[in-house]
Amino acid sequence: MLNIKSIVLGELGNNCYLITDSQSKKSALVDCTDSSQKMIDFIGDADLEYILLTHGHFDHIGGVKRIKDKYGAKIVISEEDAPMLSSPKLSLAVFCGASQENTRADILVGEGSEIFLGNTKIKVISTPGHTKGGVCYLTDEAVFTGDTLFFCSCGRTDFPGGSAGEIMKSLHRLSKLDPKLKVYPGHDRFTTLAFEKQNNPYMR
Numbered sequence: 001m002l003n004i005k006s007i008v009l010g011e012l013g014n015n016c017y018l019i020t021d022s023q024s025k026k027s028a029l030v031d032c033t034d035s036s037q038k039m040i041d042f043i044g045d046a047d048l049e050y051i052l053l054t055h056g057h058f059d060h061i062g063g064v065k066r067i068k069d070k071y072g073a074k075i076v077i078s079e080e081d082a083p084m085l086s087s088p089k090l091s092l093a094v095f096c097g098a099s100q101e102n103t104r105a106d107i108l109v110g111e112g113s114e115i116f117l118g119n120t121k122i123k124v125i126s127t128p129g130h131t132k133g134g135v136c137y138l139t140d141e142a143v144f145t146g147d148t149l150f151f152c153s154c155g156r157t158d159f160p161g162g163s164a165g166e167i168m169k170s171l172h173r174l175s176k177l178d179p180k181l182k183v184y185p186g187h188d189r190f191t192t193l194a195f196e197k198q199n200n201p202y203m204r
Contacts, residue, residue, distance in 0.1 A: 002120055002139055004184070007042045009033040012059045014186055017144060018046060024118025028052050029073065029184060030137060030144045035063030050107075050115060052122070053077040054146025054186060055134040056084025057159075058093035058100055060158040063076070065103040071097065074106035080133025082108055088119060092159065109135065127174065129167020130155035136174065138181075143193070149174055153188075154202045168202070175203050 003020045010033040017030040028050040029043065048071040051064055056077060062086065068075055077085065084091040086102040093100040109115070111126035115137075123138040127148040134155075137144040147155035148170055157164045179194035196203050 002140065002141065006184070006190075007038070007044070008108055009036065009039060010059055010062070012118065014059050015184065015186055015188075016042070018043060019117070019120075019129060019139075020046065021118030021120040026118035028115075028122075029067065030184070031042065031060040031146065032063045032067050033059055035070075039063055040070070043067070043148050045181065046071075047123050048073040049117060051075050052115070052137050052144070053081070054136065054148075055131040055146065056081035056091055057131065058084075058088070058091040058096065058098045060186060061085060062093075062098065062100065065101040068103065075103065076107045077105045078110055078124075078133030078135050079108040081131055082133070084131075090160075098131075107182035125173065127167075127170035129157055129163055129170045131159070131163075132147055132161040134170070134203070138177070142182045142184055143174070143177065144184045145174070149183060149196065149200075149203075150185045150187060151183075151189045151191045152196070152200050154200075155186075169199075 001022045005018045014033040020027040027046040088094045088100040109124045113124040115122040125136045130147040181193045
């Protein structure tokens with residue numbers, strides 16, 4: 001079973017999540033907007049094993065290097081989006097006036113990859129559309145959707161590497177998952193898959 005905490009950080013209102021396996025007490029951070037004191041206080045004394053990145057845009061990776069250096073956590077990202085970790089151009093940071101401390105991935109994942117956080121298995125679902133390498137992280141009770149699926153909406157597809165056709169395929173894949181799953185997106189409020197299947201115009 002997972003314990004899930006959330007925080008909203010950054011000018012774009014990013015959701016970051018600290019997930020902790022209730023038995024082993026091992027933790028992972030889902031997306032890492034910055035390395036501010038607010039983020040450090042949020043992580044606290046957690047035994048941080050991984051930083052799970054849903055994609056490589058600057059507002060989701062801004063604090064990765066410093067948080068990795070501080071806690072020794074392994075950076076996990078898709079192979080397609082990994083180059084964004086070392087390119088402010090690819091991450092869009094330079095276009096938005098954001099600074100970026102370059103780093104590199106420790107673990108590259110793709111469709112069907114599995115990460116074990118103590119006794120909790122986290123499955124990787126490839127969900128391109130917002131970026132070429134966007135992924136969602138699936139557990140028995142929740143799915144962390146990054147900028148693929150939002151409350152009654154979905155991620156933009158007009159950035160480099162985006163594709164409206166691909167994101168619709170990705171949303172269709174997500175719609176086939178257990179409707180009881182809680183949905184934790186990269187922005188805006190939390191929701192459930194059942195609610196989105198009924199109310200999200202992009203999932204009908």
